[in-house]
Ligand SMILES: Nc1ncnc2c1ncn2[C@@H]1O[C@H](COP(=O)(O)OP(=O)(O)OP(=O)(O)O)[C@@H](O)[C@H]1O
């Protein structure tokens with residue numbers, strides 16, 4: 116199928132007048148031609164097919180929210196071209212808005228003083244959702260997200276987890292083709308995070324809603340998004356499936372060998388010794404195609420081997436290595 | 450356009466105010482104190498004044514003017530200014546851009562809701578109490594009564610446009626409270642809400658009489674009292690409409706600029 120979102124060579128540079136301190140400074144900066152430039156997104160390209168679920172990952176200030184804002188039409192790219200559902204989002208703001216759903220974890224779209232139900236009802240009018248369709252969606256979302264208890268409470272009284280579920284529900288009431296979520300699990304507890312993740316995965320699977328979400332929580336990506344786009348300093352670092360990232364990084368699996376008694380120092384070619392606690396030794400498997408069998412074969416049968424465990428690296432560790440392996444980052448760290 | 454959606458905003462603004470019912474009492478009490486104080490001033494002024502100073506206006510007419518130009522026409526535009534200013538400062542205005550909505554139309558719809566709420570729960574009771582206490586004169590004629598209704602709607606729209614313009618200016622000046630203070634001062638001086646234009650020095654009355662602020666309080670109240678004859682009433686209504694068109698044009702233009710700034714510069 117052809118792409119539902121196409122981003123090619125997109126860049127966003129924020130150009131803001133330099134603010135000088137004090138009142139005099141504030142007045143002078145009104146006329147000043149001095150600008151500070153922030154290159155939030157630089158030359159990013161990717162395409163997303165209908166029905167995909169994509170995680171957009173990167174450290175603070177990497178340009179994730181900026182990218183989401185450009186795709187939702189509330190920011191215009193400085194360079195490059197961007198098409199969502201075949202349209203340039205900011206040039207067709209109204210039509211685009213009607214066909215997408217957006218959730219900003221940091222910014223509520225519900226009406227603060229109104230009961231959740233009334234916010235939903237307003238939403239129905241704004242998006243002109245047919246009554247029957249709306250009733251179906253509302254019933255489905257209320258059950259799925261467990262909102263029945265607080266549907267009639269004003270938004271300002273809700274807990275963060277309740278509010279976030281209401282935000283997500285509202286973004287889906289008009290059957291959007293694409294759902295954009297900027298940090299939807301921020302500040303949620305384990306249970307709420309789990310509920311949100313399961314729900315998003317289900318919506319993506321069963322309704323075929325395309326999902327693009329930014330997050331710092333890697334588990335979000337593991338559970339919802341088969342595909343991962345990683346950015347840093349505004350630039351694209353990686354685009355592909357999570358296992359491929361592991362592979363690309365030379366996923367250094369960790370092997371733990373436990374012996375009945377301390378066998379003394381062991382040196383192997385297939386595995387590199389990292390910690391030696393006598394009877395328990397940890398090795399790193401640097402090569403991707405090394406199997407446990409290779410290691411055990413090299414080790415031979417002369418040892419009193421009690422237990423063998425092989426650990427896949429945690430995804431956090433993979434990402435951390437990835438950020439750290441970048442040369443300029445290493446240089447900054449020194 | 451989605452008339453139903455905007456009507457829903459009006460209804461919801463009205464309903465959301467019901468959540469703060471206790472605020473009604475303090476608002477009504479504040480308005481009452483204010484109107485009684487102003488009437489007291491008129492009574493003492495009339496006690497000491499000669500007829501040239503009052504321009505042929507009787508005390509009951511002056512009291513009626515105070516009631517109409519005050520609580521009736523002068524609605525709480527600070528709320529509107531504040532809404533816009535906060536939306537800009539917190540960046541929440543972006544949320545409105547995410548929806549298939551026209552923000553100024555949304556503002557208008559919801560502030561009609563606030564206006565109706567205040568009219569029913571604050572203004573009408575205050576007018577009834579003040580009217581029963583001091584007496585109000587009826588409209589000068591049926592024509593003036595009908596014309597007053599038209600002027601009233603014009604007054605609302607004029608104040609809406611002025612307050613929205615000031616609110617949007619917060620995009621560039623980044624402080625809604627200073628703008629609120631500024632607009633409040635100008636309105637107090639030039640709308641005729643506090644002192645009718647016929648008591649202004651001639652040159653100031655000539656200037657103020659042709660600025661849009663006068664359509665907020667002065668002209669509607671003056672029409673009610675029959676201070677304008679039929680042709681003047683129609684003429685000034687037309688001038689008011691021109692002013693309103695200019696202000697709404699400016700509002701549309703400023704909103705386009707603000708939106709441009711928002712989506713290009715990121716706020
Ligand atoms: N309106 C703006 N004006 C100027 N600079 C901005 C603006 N919005 C974002 N930036 C800058 O652009 C860069 C990217 O910001 P962005 O919000 O996209 O990061 P992010 O990846 O979402 O970060 P986080 O994980 O902290 O949310 C940052 O350096 C930020 O300071």
Ligand SMILES: [Mg+2]
Nearest residue numbers: 179180181297
């Ligand atoms: Mg962000």
